[in-house]
Amino acid sequence: MMPPIVEKRRRRNGRWLLVLLFFPGCMLLQGLMLVLGFGRLPWMIEPYFTFLAPLLLLVAGIYLRAKENGFKKTVKDADYRICTTCGFSLEGHESIGICPECGEAFTFRRLTADWREFTDPKQSFWRFIGAR
Numbered sequence: 001m002m003p004p005i006v007e008k009r010r011r012r013n014g015r016w017l018l019v020l021l022f023f024p025g026c027m028l029l030q031g032l033m034l035v036l037g038f039g040r041l042p043w044m045i046e047p048y049f050t051f052l053a054p055l056l057l058l059v060a061g062i063y064l065r066a067k068e069n070g071f072k073k074t075v076k077d078a079d080y081r082i083c084t085t086c087g088f089s090l091e092g093h094e095s096i097g098i099c100p101e102c103g104e105a106f107t108f109r110r111l112t113a114d115w116r117e118f119t120d121p122k123q124s125f126w127r128f129i130g131a132r
Contacts, residue, residue: 003084003085003114003115003118004084004085005082005083005084005085005086005087006071006084006118009068009071013064013067013068021057023056024054024056024057072118072119075115075118075119076119078091079091080108080111080112080115080116081093081108081111082111082115083099083101083102083104083106083111084104084106084111084114084115085099085102085104086099086101086102086104088100088101088102090106090108090111095107095108095109096108
């Protein structure tokens with residue numbers, strides 16, 4: 001099971017990625033129109049900006065991956081004692097209880113299992129290709 005806080009973060013990152021894709025997508029469309037012979041239209045930006053599209057996508061992908069890896073490191077550093085619903089640190093709390101931030105019941109055994117699935121690179125690969 002993917003922790004709900006992770007799903008929420010990925011949805012938010014996905015929205016930013018759509019915004020980031022809009023500008024390079026427009027530039028690629030403009031380049032395609034130039035290649036197909038439509039000529040230069042008044043609303044087009046300079047053609048050499050078209051080649052920045054792949055670079056912008058690469059930078060956005062690296063940034064979002066670094067953010068997720070930073071979050072994984074935070075979870076591991078907290079010994080997996082972070083609420084899966086709201087992300088609140090549960091260090092110093094009893095092994096069974098209720099999150100003071102969101103009211104979700106937790107056990108450290110369940111938290112550890114959920115977070116290990118998220119932080120394990122092998123599990124991430126299989127989830128990425130949709131096999132598990």
